[in-house]
Amino acid sequence: MSGSLTAPLKSLSVQEEDFDVGAELKALTAGRTEVGAVCNFVGLVRDISGPDADHVSAMTLEHYPGMTEKQLSALIDKACERWPLSGCRIIHRYGRLLPGDQIVMVITTSRHREAAFESCHYLMDWLKTRAPFWKLEEDDQGQGNWVDAREEDDLARARWDKAAPSDKTQS
Amino acid sequence: MSGSLTAPLKSLSVQEEDFDVGAELKALTAGRTEVGAVCNFVGLVRDISGPDADHVSAMTLEHYPGMTEKQLSALIDKACERWPLSGCRIIHRYGRLLPGDQIVMVITTSRHREAAFESCHYLMDWLKTRAPFWKLEEDDQGQGNWVDAREEDDLARARWDKAAPSDKTQS
Amino acid sequence: MKILYFAWVRSTIGKGMDQLDGKPEGVQTVADLLDWLSGQGEGYSKALEKRDRIRVAINQDFAEPDATLNDGDEVALFPPVTGG
């Protein structure tokens, strides 16, 4: 149920290359003067990991080509049904990344800030538990360790099962 | 109560000039490889306004120099006490703006996404009700109309009076 | 005491600032000051007509109607804020 006069711009890229957040923000808002709010999240590779704060020298992101695109496209559609968005864009990288490198970007645009904030947060929480990516971290000895899923991520996603205040649809 | 090893980067600009979000994001994350999450909000001038969707051809933002800086600096300090942030930056413009122009930007960075999302949302909700700015909208006839405050903004801010799940301090 | 006006409070009163020599006589609180200002002419009485539409800051912090004023205070009167 979109409150926008024109259809929301939906866009997804699953890629090895880095991305330019500034350029992505401009592309999603150019000429859309109904947009009053832009929310953006970027996930970066951290140099430490896990409960023991082990040092990470690199990370390789494996993914399931095809399923990734299918799951993330469905997620973008869900967000656009639940909130009145003008635009929604996800970029997720795969391959070998170094600390400080960008992994993922979500941008949502809307007339008002609540829809932009909530949908961006929703997309990140869902993406964390539904997009088929797996992180292999390398320590200083070049030893690879598969990152374990975090229970907090399941809890964070489950929060959205309740209808949001701005959710107009009835289940 | 910051969970960062180094003090959070805090920064505020109240200015007439436009800003470059991409450059601001880079500046706040450069060399900070403990950062895993960046949340960013940008508010833009919309071309329609109010319940009757009146067309807006321009907007002038008046502010109270001195009080603006005092209130926004205090707000940044509060956010950095409540969430373990690595960085927090606010830019707010004043003067005459056109539809599509950027008004305000908030960036928060942290190890994890919950802190980044929540603190960014908190800052925008508080800023809306505490930063001394006033919008004068011009319609197509050049007639100026002072924008009324929205009750929703007070409600959105009041939400944060309850302790957040990640809030470690006791009142 | 310095009194600043912003937005439509400023445009209705017709100026951005009044510089007073300390507090006006009989004025102790923010509410007292608003009452006193209302009697200073047409612009003032009109601007302060709907008292619930006025917000006040003392020394650049928000203040309630019962807040006490001091001689050297910077006081500001303005509508509810609409930034962001």
Next chain:
Amino acid sequence: MKILYFAWVRSTIGKGMDQLDGKPEGVQTVADLLDWLSGQGEGYSKALEKRDRIRVAINQDFAEPDATLNDGDEVALFPPVTGG
């Protein structure tokens, strides 16, 4: 039926894919398939040892253990996802 393996499921089994000629005999559900695969050699039995650490997709959608399989399905086995 195509079966894909990812992350440590892939490295423990030692390959990324098995191509079968339809469903193995007696296999109707996801749980049946995991039981059957466990008997296909050391890598398989080790990878599928802790069944609660395995997630399954059928035709690129998440599937529960009781989901029914069809001959031409693309099935994938992998650990809980850790993207973002």
